[in-house]
Amino acid sequence: MNRITSLIMQASVAMSMALFIAPSADAQAKKLRIGVEGAYPPFSEIDTSGNLKGFDIDITNALCAQMKRDCELVQLSFDGMIPALQSRKIDAVIASMSITDERRKAVEFSNKYYKTPARFVVKAGSKLELTPAGLKGKRVGVQRSTTHDRYIADTYKDAKIVRYTKQDEVFLDLASGRLDAAFLDSIAADIGFLKKPAGKGFAFAGPEIEDRKYFGDGAGVALRKSDTALRDEFNAAIAALRSNGTYKKIQDKYFDFDVYGSAPVAAGATAPAAAKPAASKK
Amino acid sequence: MFNFEIVIDSLPELAQAGWVTLQLLGVSLLAGLVVALPLGIARASDRRWLAWPVWCFTYVMRGTPMLVQLFLIYYGLAQFEFVRESMLWPWFSSAWFCALLAFTLNTGAYTAEIIAGAIRATPAGEVEAARSLGMSAWRVMSRIVLPSAMRRALPAYSNEVIMMLHGTSLASTVTIVDLTGAARELNARTYLPFESFLAVALIYLVLTFALVGLFRLAERRWLRHLGPRQTQPAAVGLAPSGAT
Numbered sequence: 001m002n003r004i005t006s007l008i009m010q011a012s013v014a015m016s017m018a019l020f021i022a023p024s025a026d027a028q029a030k031k032l033r034i035g036v037e038g039a040y041p042p043f044s045e046i047d048t049s050g051n052l053k054g055f056d057i058d059i060t061n062a063l064c065a066q067m068k069r070d071c072e073l074v075q076l077s078f079d080g081m082i083p084a085l086q087s088r089k090i091d092a093v094i095a096s097m098s099i100t101d102e103r104r105k106a107v108e109f110s111n112k113y114y115k116t117p118a119r120f121v122v123k124a125g126s127k128l129e130l131t132p133a134g135l136k137g138k139r140v141g142v143q144r145s146t147t148h149d150r151y152i153a154d155t156y157k158d159a160k161i162v163r164y165t166k167q168d169e170v171f172l173d174l175a176s177g178r179l180d181a182a183f184l185d186s187i188a189a190d191i192g193f194l195k196k197p198a199g200k201g202f203a204f205a206g207p208e209i210e211d212r213k214y215f216g217d218g219a220g221v222a223l224r225k226s227d228t229a230l231r232d233e234f235n236a237a238i239a240a241l242r243s244n245g246t247y248k249k250i251q252d253k254y255f256d257f258d259v260y261g262s263a264p265v266a267a268g269a270t271a272p273a274a275a276k277p278a279a280s281k282k
Numbered sequence: 283m284f285n286f287e288i289v290i291d292s293l294p295e296l297a298q299a300g301w302v303t304l305q306l307l308g309v310s311l312l313a314g315l316v317v318a319l320p321l322g323i324a325r326a327s328d329r330r331w332l333a334w335p336v337w338c339f340t341y342v343m344r345g346t347p348m349l350v351q352l353f354l355i356y357y358g359l360a361q362f363e364f365v366r367e368s369m370l371w372p373w374f375s376s377a378w379f380c381a382l383l384a385f386t387l388n389t390g391a392y393t394a395e396i397i398a399g400a401i402r403a404t405p406a407g408e409v410e411a412a413r414s415l416g417m418s419a420w421r422v423m424s425r426i427v428l429p430s431a432m433r434r435a436l437p438a439y440s441n442e443v444i445m446m447l448h449g450t451s452l453a454s455t456v457t458i459v460d461l462t463g464a465a466r467e468l469n470a471r472t473y474l475p476f477e478s479f480l481a482v483a484l485i486y487l488v489l490t491f492a493l494v495g496l497f498r499l500a501e502r503r504w505l506r507h508l509g510p511r512q513t514q515p516a517a518v519g520l521a522p523s524g525a526t
Contacts, residue, residue, distance in 0.1 A: 079466060079470045082473045083473055083474075083475040086473065087475075106473045144466065144470050145470030149470075162457045163459075164457060172360070173457075176360035176361075176366060176375070177366060177371075177375065178360070178375050
Protein backbone atom coordinates (compact mmCIF):
# COMPACT_ATOMS: atom_id res chain seq x y z
CA MET A 1 0.00 0.00 0.00
CA ASN A 2 2.64 2.42 1.14
CA ARG A 3 4.89 1.52 -1.73
CA ILE A 4 2.13 2.15 -4.21
CA THR A 5 1.38 5.55 -2.73
CA SER A 6 5.01 6.57 -2.85
CA LEU A 7 5.25 5.32 -6.40
CA ILE A 8 2.30 7.44 -7.40
CA MET A 9 3.81 10.39 -5.58
CA GLN A 10 7.12 9.95 -7.37
CA ALA A 11 5.39 9.62 -10.70
CA SER A 12 3.35 12.73 -10.19
CA VAL A 13 6.37 14.70 -9.02
CA ALA A 14 8.29 13.53 -12.08
CA MET A 15 5.45 14.51 -14.32
CA SER A 16 5.05 17.96 -12.88
CA MET A 17 8.82 18.43 -13.14
CA ALA A 18 8.63 17.44 -16.77
CA LEU A 19 5.86 19.94 -17.29
CA PHE A 20 7.95 22.70 -15.78
CA ILE A 21 11.12 21.80 -17.60
CA ALA A 22 9.60 21.22 -21.01
CA PRO A 23 9.00 24.86 -22.00
CA SER A 24 12.52 26.00 -21.19
CA ALA A 25 14.04 23.06 -23.05
CA ASP A 26 11.77 23.93 -25.93
CA ALA A 27 13.03 27.48 -25.95
CA GLN A 28 16.53 26.13 -26.46
CA ALA A 29 15.72 23.71 -29.26
CA LYS A 30 13.18 26.10 -30.82
CA LYS A 31 11.04 23.37 -32.21
CA LEU A 32 8.67 24.96 -34.71
CA ARG A 33 5.05 23.84 -34.66
CA ILE A 34 3.58 24.35 -38.10
CA GLY A 35 -0.14 24.28 -38.83
CA VAL A 36 -1.06 22.31 -41.95
CA GLU A 37 -4.44 21.32 -43.29
CA GLY A 38 -4.40 17.81 -44.70
CA ALA A 39 -7.65 18.25 -46.60
CA TYR A 40 -6.67 20.40 -49.58
CA PRO A 41 -5.28 18.19 -52.32
CA PRO A 42 -2.86 18.33 -54.01
CA PHE A 43 -1.31 20.83 -51.64
CA SER A 44 -2.10 19.08 -48.42
CA GLU A 45 -3.79 15.73 -47.93
CA ILE A 46 -3.65 12.50 -45.99
CA ASP A 47 -2.55 9.37 -47.85
CA THR A 48 -4.06 5.94 -47.36
CA SER A 49 -1.67 5.09 -44.55
CA GLY A 50 -2.59 8.24 -42.66
CA ASN A 51 0.48 10.33 -43.44
CA LEU A 52 0.41 13.95 -44.54
CA LYS A 53 1.52 14.60 -48.08
CA GLY A 54 1.26 17.25 -50.76
CA PHE A 55 2.98 20.34 -52.11
CA ASP A 56 2.54 22.35 -48.90
CA ILE A 57 3.89 19.47 -46.83
CA ASP A 58 6.95 18.97 -49.05
CA ILE A 59 7.63 22.71 -49.07
CA THR A 60 7.27 22.78 -45.29
CA ASN A 61 9.78 19.98 -44.85
CA ALA A 62 12.16 21.57 -47.34
CA LEU A 63 11.89 24.95 -45.58
CA CYS A 64 12.57 23.36 -42.22
CA ALA A 65 15.59 21.51 -43.61
CA GLN A 66 16.85 24.73 -45.20
CA MET A 67 16.40 26.65 -41.95
CA LYS A 68 17.92 23.75 -39.99
CA ARG A 69 14.91 23.76 -37.72
CA ASP A 70 13.18 20.91 -36.02
CA CYS A 71 9.55 21.10 -37.13
CA GLU A 72 6.40 19.45 -35.92
CA LEU A 73 3.41 19.43 -38.26
CA VAL A 74 0.07 20.07 -36.56
CA GLN A 75 -3.05 19.23 -38.53
CA LEU A 76 -5.83 21.83 -38.14
CA SER A 77 -8.91 22.94 -40.03
CA PHE A 78 -8.35 26.04 -42.11
CA ASP A 79 -10.66 28.34 -40.17
CA GLY A 80 -8.81 27.41 -36.97
CA MET A 81 -5.33 28.31 -38.26
CA ILE A 82 -5.10 31.98 -37.37
CA PRO A 83 -6.74 31.55 -33.94
CA ALA A 84 -4.31 28.70 -33.22
CA LEU A 85 -1.43 30.89 -34.33
CA GLN A 86 -2.51 33.72 -32.10
CA SER A 87 -3.08 31.49 -29.12
CA ARG A 88 0.45 30.07 -29.61
CA LYS A 89 -0.71 26.55 -30.27
CA ILE A 90 1.33 26.74 -33.45
CA ASP A 91 4.16 29.02 -34.61
CA ALA A 92 3.53 29.16 -38.35
CA VAL A 93 0.88 28.27 -40.90
CA ILE A 94 1.78 26.62 -44.18
CA ALA A 95 -1.63 25.88 -45.61
CA SER A 96 -1.87 27.61 -48.99
CA MET A 97 -2.96 30.72 -47.13
CA SER A 98 -3.18 33.74 -49.41
CA ILE A 99 -1.39 36.88 -48.36
CA THR A 100 -4.19 39.43 -48.16
CA ASP A 101 -4.37 42.88 -46.61
CA GLU A 102 -7.22 41.73 -44.43
CA ARG A 103 -5.24 38.86 -42.95
CA ARG A 104 -2.18 41.09 -42.68
CA LYS A 105 -4.08 42.98 -40.01
CA ALA A 106 -4.03 39.86 -37.89
CA VAL A 107 -0.84 38.05 -38.84
CA GLU A 108 2.59 38.48 -40.42
CA PHE A 109 3.32 36.85 -43.76
CA SER A 110 6.47 35.60 -45.44
CA ASN A 111 6.91 36.23 -49.15
CA LYS A 112 4.75 34.03 -51.35
CA TYR A 113 5.74 30.44 -52.01
CA TYR A 114 3.24 29.95 -54.80
CA LYS A 115 0.43 31.80 -56.55
CA THR A 116 -2.40 30.38 -58.58
CA PRO A 117 -5.65 31.97 -59.76
CA ALA A 118 -9.18 31.22 -58.58
CA ARG A 119 -11.93 29.78 -60.77
CA PHE A 120 -15.48 28.52 -60.85
CA VAL A 121 -16.23 24.82 -61.29
CA VAL A 122 -19.67 23.77 -62.59
CA LYS A 123 -21.29 20.73 -64.14
CA ALA A 124 -20.00 20.27 -67.67
CA GLY A 125 -22.38 21.90 -70.14
CA SER A 126 -24.02 23.97 -67.44
CA LYS A 127 -25.64 27.09 -68.78
CA LEU A 128 -24.97 28.96 -65.57
CA GLU A 129 -24.12 32.59 -66.22
CA LEU A 130 -21.32 33.66 -63.93
CA THR A 131 -22.63 37.14 -63.32
CA PRO A 132 -24.22 38.56 -60.17
CA ALA A 133 -27.61 38.28 -61.89
CA GLY A 134 -26.94 34.81 -63.25
CA LEU A 135 -25.92 33.42 -59.88
CA LYS A 136 -28.84 34.99 -58.05
CA GLY A 137 -30.30 32.38 -55.71
CA LYS A 138 -27.84 29.75 -56.97
CA ARG A 139 -25.95 27.64 -54.46
CA VAL A 140 -22.24 28.39 -54.62
CA GLY A 141 -19.96 26.29 -52.41
CA VAL A 142 -16.84 27.74 -50.84
CA GLN A 143 -14.49 26.79 -48.06
CA ARG A 144 -15.23 28.91 -45.01
CA SER A 145 -13.02 31.93 -44.31
CA THR A 146 -10.97 31.52 -47.48
CA THR A 147 -10.26 34.31 -49.94
CA HIS A 148 -12.79 32.61 -52.22
CA ASP A 149 -15.45 32.90 -49.51
CA ARG A 150 -14.83 36.66 -49.22
CA TYR A 151 -14.76 37.22 -52.95
CA ILE A 152 -18.10 35.49 -53.55
CA ALA A 153 -19.71 37.16 -50.53
CA ASP A 154 -18.75 40.60 -51.84
CA THR A 155 -19.11 40.09 -55.57
CA TYR A 156 -22.15 37.82 -55.81
CA LYS A 157 -24.32 39.22 -53.04
CA ASP A 158 -27.51 37.50 -54.23
CA ALA A 159 -25.97 34.06 -54.57
CA LYS A 160 -26.74 31.52 -51.87
CA ILE A 161 -23.30 30.96 -50.41
CA VAL A 162 -22.83 27.56 -48.81
CA ARG A 163 -19.80 27.43 -46.54
CA TYR A 164 -17.85 24.30 -45.67
CA THR A 165 -15.09 23.62 -43.19
CA LYS A 166 -13.11 21.53 -45.66
CA GLN A 167 -12.58 21.72 -49.40
CA ASP A 168 -13.27 17.96 -49.61
CA GLU A 169 -16.82 18.57 -48.42
CA VAL A 170 -17.36 21.13 -51.17
CA PHE A 171 -16.33 18.50 -53.71
CA LEU A 172 -18.70 15.95 -52.16
CA ASP A 173 -21.68 18.26 -52.39
CA LEU A 174 -20.73 19.53 -55.85
CA ALA A 175 -20.57 15.95 -57.11
CA SER A 176 -23.88 15.00 -55.53
CA GLY A 177 -25.59 17.98 -57.13
CA ARG A 178 -26.31 19.92 -53.96
CA LEU A 179 -24.32 22.86 -55.33
CA ASP A 180 -24.76 24.73 -58.59
CA ALA A 181 -21.13 25.85 -58.60
CA ALA A 182 -18.01 25.89 -56.49
CA PHE A 183 -15.48 28.69 -56.37
CA LEU A 184 -11.94 27.84 -55.41
CA ASP A 185 -8.28 27.74 -56.30
CA SER A 186 -7.88 26.51 -59.88
CA ILE A 187 -5.11 24.02 -59.05
CA ALA A 188 -6.94 22.60 -56.05
CA ALA A 189 -9.98 22.21 -58.30
CA ASP A 190 -8.07 20.67 -61.18
CA ILE A 191 -5.99 18.13 -59.29
CA GLY A 192 -8.16 17.69 -56.23
CA PHE A 193 -11.39 17.17 -58.12
CA LEU A 194 -11.58 17.48 -61.90
CA LYS A 195 -8.80 14.96 -62.59
CA LYS A 196 -10.27 12.47 -60.13
CA PRO A 197 -13.14 10.04 -60.81
CA ALA A 198 -15.47 12.05 -58.59
CA GLY A 199 -14.98 15.11 -60.78
CA LYS A 200 -16.09 13.40 -63.98
CA GLY A 201 -18.68 15.48 -65.78
CA PHE A 202 -17.53 18.73 -64.21
CA ALA A 203 -15.50 21.53 -65.74
CA PHE A 204 -14.04 24.96 -65.17
CA ALA A 205 -16.23 27.90 -66.10
CA GLY A 206 -15.43 31.55 -66.60
CA PRO A 207 -11.99 33.15 -66.63
CA GLU A 208 -9.19 32.80 -64.11
CA ILE A 209 -9.72 35.41 -61.41
CA GLU A 210 -6.80 37.24 -59.85
CA ASP A 211 -8.27 40.19 -58.00
CA ARG A 212 -5.44 41.38 -55.80
CA LYS A 213 -7.85 42.95 -53.35
CA TYR A 214 -9.21 39.51 -52.49
CA PHE A 215 -6.60 37.01 -53.53
CA GLY A 216 -3.62 39.04 -52.46
CA ASP A 217 -0.07 38.21 -53.39
CA GLY A 218 -0.14 34.43 -53.46
CA ALA A 219 0.22 31.90 -50.69
CA GLY A 220 2.64 32.64 -47.90
CA VAL A 221 3.73 31.38 -44.53
CA ALA A 222 1.61 33.03 -41.83
CA LEU A 223 3.30 33.97 -38.57
CA ARG A 224 2.53 35.93 -35.46
CA LYS A 225 2.94 39.70 -35.82
CA SER A 226 5.83 39.72 -33.38
CA ASP A 227 7.85 37.01 -35.12
CA THR A 228 9.61 39.19 -37.68
CA ALA A 229 12.92 37.38 -37.24
CA LEU A 230 11.21 34.10 -38.08
CA ARG A 231 9.61 35.76 -41.11
CA ASP A 232 13.04 36.82 -42.39
CA GLU A 233 14.26 33.29 -41.81
CA PHE A 234 11.37 31.90 -43.88
CA ASN A 235 11.94 34.48 -46.63
CA ALA A 236 15.57 33.53 -46.89
CA ALA A 237 14.67 29.85 -46.97
CA ILE A 238 12.05 30.36 -49.72
CA ALA A 239 14.57 32.29 -51.80
CA ALA A 240 17.15 29.56 -51.22
CA LEU A 241 14.76 26.79 -52.30
CA ARG A 242 13.94 28.77 -55.44
CA SER A 243 17.58 29.25 -56.36
CA ASN A 244 19.02 25.86 -55.40
CA GLY A 245 16.50 23.88 -57.43
CA THR A 246 14.73 22.22 -54.52
CA TYR A 247 11.55 24.15 -55.28
CA LYS A 248 11.50 22.95 -58.87
CA LYS A 249 12.11 19.37 -57.77
CA ILE A 250 9.12 19.50 -55.41
CA GLN A 251 6.94 21.33 -57.89
CA ASP A 252 7.63 18.82 -60.66
CA LYS A 253 6.23 16.09 -58.43
CA TYR A 254 2.81 17.74 -58.58
CA PHE A 255 2.54 20.17 -61.49
CA ASP A 256 3.76 20.50 -65.06
CA PHE A 257 4.03 24.28 -64.84
CA ASP A 258 5.55 26.85 -62.50
CA VAL A 259 3.15 27.38 -59.60
CA TYR A 260 5.34 30.14 -58.24
CA GLY A 261 3.51 32.49 -60.58
CA SER A 262 4.91 35.27 -62.70
CA ALA A 263 6.70 38.17 -61.10
CA PRO A 264 8.15 37.55 -57.68
CA VAL A 265 6.54 39.63 -55.02
CA ALA A 266 8.19 43.00 -54.37
CA ALA A 267 10.41 43.09 -51.32
CA GLY A 268 8.33 45.92 -49.89
CA ALA A 269 5.24 43.75 -49.77
CA THR A 270 6.04 42.57 -46.29
CA ALA A 271 5.05 45.68 -44.44
CA PRO A 272 7.30 46.80 -41.60
CA ALA A 273 6.24 45.25 -38.33
CA ALA A 274 6.12 48.67 -36.69
CA ALA A 275 2.89 49.50 -38.47
CA LYS A 276 0.49 47.36 -36.49
CA PRO A 277 -3.01 47.95 -37.72
CA ALA A 278 -4.25 44.98 -35.70
CA ALA A 279 -3.30 46.58 -32.41
CA SER A 280 -6.82 47.88 -31.99
CA LYS A 281 -8.25 44.44 -32.38
CA LYS A 282 -6.80 42.71 -29.37
CA MET B 283 -8.05 42.50 -24.29
CA PHE B 284 -11.52 41.42 -25.35
CA ASN B 285 -13.46 42.81 -28.23
CA PHE B 286 -17.17 42.36 -27.73
CA GLU B 287 -18.05 45.06 -30.24
CA ILE B 288 -17.97 42.49 -33.00
CA VAL B 289 -20.50 40.45 -31.05
CA ILE B 290 -22.81 43.44 -30.67
CA ASP B 291 -22.41 44.22 -34.37
CA SER B 292 -23.40 40.72 -35.34
CA LEU B 293 -26.38 40.45 -33.02
CA PRO B 294 -28.86 40.41 -35.93
CA GLU B 295 -27.04 37.42 -37.43
CA LEU B 296 -26.93 35.71 -34.06
CA ALA B 297 -30.64 36.27 -33.55
CA GLN B 298 -31.34 34.82 -36.98
CA ALA B 299 -29.11 31.85 -36.14
CA GLY B 300 -30.86 31.42 -32.80
CA TRP B 301 -34.15 31.19 -34.64
CA VAL B 302 -32.67 28.50 -36.88
CA THR B 303 -31.54 26.56 -33.80
CA LEU B 304 -34.99 26.84 -32.23
CA GLN B 305 -36.66 25.67 -35.42
CA LEU B 306 -34.35 22.68 -35.67
CA LEU B 307 -35.04 21.86 -32.03
CA GLY B 308 -38.80 22.38 -32.19
CA VAL B 309 -39.42 20.42 -35.36
CA SER B 310 -37.17 17.51 -34.42
CA LEU B 311 -38.62 17.28 -30.90
CA LEU B 312 -42.18 17.32 -32.19
CA ALA B 313 -41.51 14.75 -34.91
CA GLY B 314 -39.41 12.74 -32.45
CA LEU B 315 -42.28 12.62 -29.98
CA VAL B 316 -44.68 11.43 -32.67
CA VAL B 317 -42.22 8.65 -33.53
CA ALA B 318 -41.43 7.85 -29.92
CA LEU B 319 -44.92 7.33 -28.56
CA PRO B 320 -45.86 4.21 -30.57
CA LEU B 321 -42.28 2.95 -30.37
CA GLY B 322 -42.23 3.40 -26.60
CA ILE B 323 -45.49 1.48 -26.21
CA ALA B 324 -44.19 -1.29 -28.46
CA ARG B 325 -40.90 -1.39 -26.59
CA ALA B 326 -42.68 -1.86 -23.26
CA SER B 327 -44.92 -4.57 -24.70
CA ASP B 328 -44.64 -8.17 -23.49
CA ARG B 329 -44.87 -9.36 -27.07
CA ARG B 330 -41.35 -10.09 -28.27
CA TRP B 331 -42.08 -9.52 -31.95
CA LEU B 332 -43.27 -6.03 -31.08
CA ALA B 333 -40.61 -5.09 -28.57
CA TRP B 334 -37.57 -6.57 -30.27
CA PRO B 335 -37.48 -4.47 -33.49
CA VAL B 336 -37.82 -1.33 -31.41
CA TRP B 337 -35.04 -2.52 -29.14
CA CYS B 338 -32.84 -2.92 -32.24
CA PHE B 339 -33.69 0.58 -33.45
CA THR B 340 -33.04 2.30 -30.13
CA TYR B 341 -29.90 0.23 -29.60
CA VAL B 342 -28.45 1.40 -32.91
CA MET B 343 -29.52 5.03 -32.52
CA ARG B 344 -28.33 5.30 -28.94
CA GLY B 345 -25.18 3.33 -29.64
CA THR B 346 -23.83 5.62 -32.35
CA PRO B 347 -22.93 9.31 -32.17
CA MET B 348 -25.47 11.68 -33.66
CA LEU B 349 -22.69 13.29 -35.73
CA VAL B 350 -22.01 9.95 -37.41
CA GLN B 351 -25.73 9.46 -38.07
CA LEU B 352 -25.92 12.92 -39.60
CA PHE B 353 -22.90 12.32 -41.83
CA LEU B 354 -24.32 8.96 -42.92
CA ILE B 355 -27.56 10.59 -43.96
CA TYR B 356 -26.12 13.78 -45.47
CA TYR B 357 -22.88 12.69 -47.13
CA GLY B 358 -23.32 8.92 -47.03
CA LEU B 359 -26.60 8.55 -48.88
CA ALA B 360 -25.61 11.15 -51.48
CA GLN B 361 -22.84 8.82 -52.59
CA PHE B 362 -25.28 6.44 -54.27
CA GLU B 363 -26.49 7.08 -57.77
CA PHE B 364 -29.90 5.52 -57.10
CA VAL B 365 -30.47 7.91 -54.20
CA ARG B 366 -29.56 10.90 -56.33
CA GLU B 367 -31.82 9.67 -59.14
CA SER B 368 -34.74 8.85 -56.86
CA MET B 369 -37.83 10.89 -56.16
CA LEU B 370 -36.60 11.42 -52.63
CA TRP B 371 -33.49 13.32 -53.72
CA PRO B 372 -35.15 16.78 -53.50
CA TRP B 373 -35.52 16.05 -49.81
CA PHE B 374 -32.23 14.34 -49.21
CA SER B 375 -30.33 17.02 -51.10
CA SER B 376 -31.44 19.53 -48.50
CA ALA B 377 -29.21 19.91 -45.49
CA TRP B 378 -32.25 20.88 -43.45
CA PHE B 379 -34.11 17.70 -44.21
CA CYS B 380 -31.07 15.52 -43.48
CA ALA B 381 -30.41 17.29 -40.19
CA LEU B 382 -34.04 17.10 -39.12
CA LEU B 383 -34.22 13.43 -40.08
CA ALA B 384 -31.10 12.56 -38.09
CA PHE B 385 -32.21 14.59 -35.08
CA THR B 386 -35.74 13.15 -35.18
CA LEU B 387 -34.56 9.54 -35.35
CA ASN B 388 -32.06 10.18 -32.57
CA THR B 389 -34.37 11.92 -30.15
CA GLY B 390 -37.15 9.50 -31.15
CA ALA B 391 -35.01 6.57 -29.99
CA TYR B 392 -34.07 8.16 -26.68
CA THR B 393 -37.62 9.34 -26.02
CA ALA B 394 -39.03 5.91 -26.86
CA GLU B 395 -36.80 4.41 -24.17
CA ILE B 396 -37.89 7.09 -21.69
CA ILE B 397 -41.56 6.40 -22.40
CA ALA B 398 -41.04 2.63 -22.29
CA GLY B 399 -39.32 2.96 -18.93
CA ALA B 400 -42.13 5.08 -17.57
CA ILE B 401 -44.73 2.59 -18.82
CA ARG B 402 -42.88 -0.30 -17.16
CA ALA B 403 -42.86 1.66 -13.90
CA THR B 404 -46.65 1.74 -13.79
CA PRO B 405 -47.77 0.06 -10.55
CA ALA B 406 -49.13 -3.38 -11.47
CA GLY B 407 -52.05 -2.85 -9.10
CA GLU B 408 -53.37 0.05 -11.16
CA VAL B 409 -53.38 -2.07 -14.29
CA GLU B 410 -54.99 -5.00 -12.52
CA ALA B 411 -57.65 -2.77 -11.03
CA ALA B 412 -58.46 -1.34 -14.45
CA ARG B 413 -58.63 -4.83 -15.95
CA SER B 414 -60.92 -6.05 -13.22
CA LEU B 415 -63.27 -3.21 -14.08
CA GLY B 416 -63.51 -4.70 -17.52
CA MET B 417 -61.43 -2.18 -19.46
CA SER B 418 -59.94 -3.36 -22.73
CA ALA B 419 -56.16 -3.34 -23.19
CA TRP B 420 -56.48 -0.21 -25.29
CA ARG B 421 -58.54 1.54 -22.64
CA VAL B 422 -56.11 0.57 -19.91
CA MET B 423 -53.30 2.03 -21.96
CA SER B 424 -55.04 5.27 -22.89
CA ARG B 425 -56.80 5.91 -19.57
CA ILE B 426 -54.53 4.49 -16.92
CA VAL B 427 -51.02 3.71 -18.11
CA LEU B 428 -50.19 6.53 -20.52
CA PRO B 429 -51.51 9.48 -18.49
CA SER B 430 -49.41 8.52 -15.49
CA ALA B 431 -46.44 7.28 -17.54
CA MET B 432 -46.20 10.51 -19.49
CA ARG B 433 -46.14 12.43 -16.24
CA ARG B 434 -43.46 10.21 -14.81
CA ALA B 435 -41.44 10.65 -18.00
CA LEU B 436 -41.42 14.42 -17.74
CA PRO B 437 -38.23 14.94 -15.70
CA ALA B 438 -36.21 12.53 -17.86
CA TYR B 439 -37.66 14.07 -21.01
CA SER B 440 -36.61 17.55 -19.94
CA ASN B 441 -33.03 16.27 -19.93
CA GLU B 442 -33.48 14.87 -23.40
CA VAL B 443 -34.80 18.22 -24.65
CA ILE B 444 -31.78 20.03 -23.31
CA MET B 445 -29.43 17.44 -24.78
CA MET B 446 -31.18 17.95 -28.11
CA LEU B 447 -30.77 21.72 -27.89
CA HIS B 448 -27.04 21.15 -27.61
CA GLY B 449 -27.22 18.41 -30.23
CA THR B 450 -28.59 20.79 -32.84
CA SER B 451 -25.15 22.40 -32.93
CA LEU B 452 -24.14 19.48 -35.16
CA ALA B 453 -26.26 21.03 -37.92
CA SER B 454 -23.40 23.46 -38.43
CA THR B 455 -21.29 20.60 -39.81
CA VAL B 456 -23.61 20.22 -42.79
CA THR B 457 -23.62 23.87 -43.89
CA ILE B 458 -26.61 25.01 -41.80
CA VAL B 459 -25.94 28.34 -40.13
CA ASP B 460 -27.37 27.69 -36.67
CA LEU B 461 -25.95 29.31 -33.53
CA THR B 462 -22.76 27.27 -33.71
CA GLY B 463 -22.50 27.88 -37.45
CA ALA B 464 -22.87 31.60 -36.87
CA ALA B 465 -20.11 31.47 -34.26
CA ARG B 466 -17.83 29.70 -36.71
CA GLU B 467 -18.46 32.34 -39.35
CA LEU B 468 -17.97 35.13 -36.86
CA ASN B 469 -14.72 33.52 -35.83
CA ALA B 470 -13.67 33.05 -39.44
CA ARG B 471 -14.34 36.70 -40.16
CA THR B 472 -12.76 38.22 -37.09
CA TYR B 473 -10.23 35.64 -35.84
CA LEU B 474 -11.68 36.17 -32.37
CA PRO B 475 -12.69 32.67 -31.33
CA PHE B 476 -13.13 33.46 -27.64
CA GLU B 477 -15.65 36.24 -28.18
CA SER B 478 -17.45 34.40 -30.98
CA PHE B 479 -17.97 31.15 -29.14
CA LEU B 480 -18.59 32.79 -25.77
CA ALA B 481 -21.42 34.82 -27.30
CA VAL B 482 -23.25 31.75 -28.57
CA ALA B 483 -22.45 29.84 -25.38
CA LEU B 484 -24.36 32.54 -23.51
CA ILE B 485 -27.26 32.28 -25.92
CA TYR B 486 -27.38 28.49 -25.48
CA LEU B 487 -27.28 29.05 -21.73
CA VAL B 488 -30.25 31.41 -21.86
CA LEU B 489 -32.19 28.99 -24.05
CA THR B 490 -31.40 26.16 -21.65
CA PHE B 491 -32.61 28.20 -18.69
CA ALA B 492 -35.82 29.02 -20.53
CA LEU B 493 -36.40 25.34 -21.32
CA VAL B 494 -35.65 24.31 -17.73
CA GLY B 495 -38.13 26.95 -16.55
CA LEU B 496 -40.81 25.68 -18.92
CA PHE B 497 -40.35 22.14 -17.68
CA ARG B 498 -40.48 23.27 -14.08
CA LEU B 499 -43.84 24.87 -14.80
CA ALA B 500 -45.03 21.70 -16.52
CA GLU B 501 -43.84 19.52 -13.66
CA ARG B 502 -45.52 21.78 -11.13
CA ARG B 503 -48.74 21.36 -13.03
CA TRP B 504 -48.70 17.68 -13.91
CA LEU B 505 -46.60 16.19 -11.15
CA ARG B 506 -48.31 18.02 -8.31
CA HIS B 507 -49.50 14.73 -6.83
CA LEU B 508 -45.90 13.68 -6.20
CA GLY B 509 -45.01 16.77 -4.19
CA PRO B 510 -45.54 17.35 -0.47
CA ARG B 511 -49.22 17.64 0.46
CA GLN B 512 -50.53 21.17 0.63
CA THR B 513 -52.85 20.54 3.59
CA GLN B 514 -52.09 22.14 6.92
CA PRO B 515 -51.36 19.33 9.35
CA ALA B 516 -52.25 21.66 12.24
CA ALA B 517 -55.82 21.82 11.02
CA VAL B 518 -56.37 18.10 11.30
CA GLY B 519 -57.00 17.65 14.95
CA LEU B 520 -55.45 20.30 17.11
CA ALA B 521 -56.94 23.57 15.97
CA PRO B 522 -60.36 24.15 17.41
CA SER B 523 -61.10 26.73 14.74
CA GLY B 524 -60.97 24.07 11.98
CA ALA B 525 -64.34 24.97 10.56
CA THR B 526 -64.63 22.08 8.13
